[in-house]
Amino acid sequence: MTVSRAPAEPGVRQFEADIERIDGREVVLGETYFYAESGGQPADRGTLAGIVVDDVIERDGEVVHILAEEPDGLDAGGTVAGVIDDHFRTYCMRAHTASHVLYGAARRVCDGLGYAGFDISSEKVRVDLTADEPLDDGDLIELERLANRAVWDSLPVRWETMSASEARSVEGIAFNDRTEEGAMAEGERATGEGATDGGVRVVTVEGWDVAACGGTHVENTAEIGPIETLDRSNPGKGVTRVEFAVGPTAIDRNAAVHLAALNAAKAVDSDIDGLVGSIDRLREENARLETELQEATAARLESRLGGFEPIDIDGARVAVGTVDEADPNDLREPAEAVVGNGGDATPDAVVAVGPGPAPFVVVAVDRESETETDAGALVDDITDEFGGGGGGGPTFAQGGGLDADPNEIIGWLREQK
Numbered sequence: 001m002t003v004s005r006a007p008a009e010p011g012v013r014q015f016e017a018d019i020e021r022i023d024g025r026e027v028v029l030g031e032t033y034f035y036a037e038s039g040g041q042p043a044d045r046g047t048l049a050g051i052v053v054d055d056v057i058e059r060d061g062e063v064v065h066i067l068a069e070e071p072d073g074l075d076a077g078g079t080v081a082g083v084i085d086d087h088f089r090t091y092c093m094r095a096h097t098a099s100h101v102l103y104g105a106a107r108r109v110c111d112g113l114g115y116a117g118f119d120i121s122s123e124k125v126r127v128d129l130t131a132d133e134p135l136d137d138g139d140l141i142e143l144e145r146l147a148n149r150a151v152w153d154s155l156p157v158r159w160e161t162m163s164a165s166e167a168r169s170v171e172g173i174a175f176n177d178r179t180e181e182g183a184m185a186e187g188e189r190a191t192g193e194g195a196t197d198g199g200v201r202v203v204t205v206e207g208w209d210v211a212a213c214g215g216t217h218v219e220n221t222a223e224i225g226p227i228e229t230l231d232r233s234n235p236g237k238g239v240t241r242v243e244f245a246v247g248p249t250a251i252d253r254n255a256a257v258h259l260a261a262l263n264a265a266k267a268v269d270s271d272i273d274g275l276v277g278s279i280d281r282l283r284e285e286n287a288r289l290e291t292e293l294q295e296a297t298a299a300r301l302e303s304r305l306g307g308f309e310p311i312d313i314d315g316a317r318v319a320v321g322t323v324d325e326a327d328p329n330d331l332r333e334p335a336e337a338v339v340g341n342g343g344d345a346t347p348d349a350v351v352a353v354g355p356g357p358a359p360f361v362v363v364a365v366d367r368e369s370e371t372e373t374d375a376g377a378l379v380d381d382i383t384d385e386f387g388g389g390g391g392g393g394p395t396f397a398q399g400g401g402l403d404a405d406p407n408e409i410i411g412w413l414r415e416q417k
Helices: 086-107 137-153 164-169 248-267 275-306 332-339 373-384 406-414
Strands: 014-023 026-029 045-049 052-057 062-067 079-084 115-118 125-130 156-162 200-205 211-212 227-236 239-246 309-314 318-322 349-354 360-365 390-391 397-400
Touching: 026 079, 062 164, 062 332, 086 115, 086 125, 086 137, 086 227, 086 239, 115 406, 125 360, 137 227, 137 239, 156 318, 164 200, 164 318, 227 248, 239 248, 275 318, 309 406, 318 406, 332 349, 332 397, 349 373, 349 406, 360 373, 373 390, 373 397, 373 406
Parallel strands: 318 349
Antiparallel strands: 014 026, 014 079, 026 062, 045 052, 045 079, 052 062, 115 125, 125 239, 156 200, 200 211, 227 239, 309 318, 349 360, 360 397, 390 397
16 A cells, blocks of 8 residues: 655655556555645646656555656666655645635634535635525625634644544534545555554644645645635535635735726725725616616607607507617507507507617507507517517517518508508
């Protein structure tokens, strides 16, 4: 069985080890400080005998180093020098501990909290949480605030191995057999020196979080640096996915957000502290102007429809005409107002035809009309003649996709006298 000492001694970057087996590009050592991909943490990068390590995996109780090329001059029984990529290992340590810190923050924000996994990529980290209620944007910001406070407080981080029963008895431990296979591994491979078979590696952020975990970690939360939440989503029922960044990505993201806030504040003639209030006032003003615009548009359209020349169709007084720069959905209320105003000159129905690559028609009929005019039937007659489709009830209907010029349609209606 191969031993990986990476979780127990994550600070080691160079080592020598005996070669147990070589099979093409695959090398198995007696022990290694390379971390094999597991539980959401990617494999370490680095070199063996100066050859780039493409991947590190666990297979049948062995840690297998997959090299970029077959090694020359290396044989089983000899020794080899390993060098672990310091930058990537440090990033993974910070990112993995940051996920524990974020989970500790979620303990303080969420009810019914559960852990559903995590993943480290080169640009961001994700943590999947289950909770009684989905997290909203306010929760996301609170997670970020609490996590960064834990970083600022320089909390010690420690790891130890205990039996499964002992681990499960630890108060508040995050323990997931499916997602923490690294923590449940046998021997020292993931649990550290002195572990017994079947032991569980437990990582504790003092006063903040405790979890079964087989990954590499920093020794103090201050080593993590800034944590910047990026997004939240719901990849499955009852699961909230939180994505965040650490290190340079977090710094760059924070700077970008700060710049965007400054630009937004400048655009509304405010400062950052007054930005929310200024935006709220602009929204209120926009809503007021939108209402006024809708009212003005409705009045304009009503005036336009009221000026249509009426014709007689099957004994009904029907006002027909064309409208420009109007949406069919904007015409309902004005059309119904025209046929429902109750005056002596009030038409029994209004037919408005709009322009465009596929002209539309809107028909409104006075509810109190004593004629048998039916809006839906009239739209059907027009679409039967000019194509397109539509529908509606006796008092209002509309159609679209007509294959004719609006004036041609009006001319056809006038011929129906």
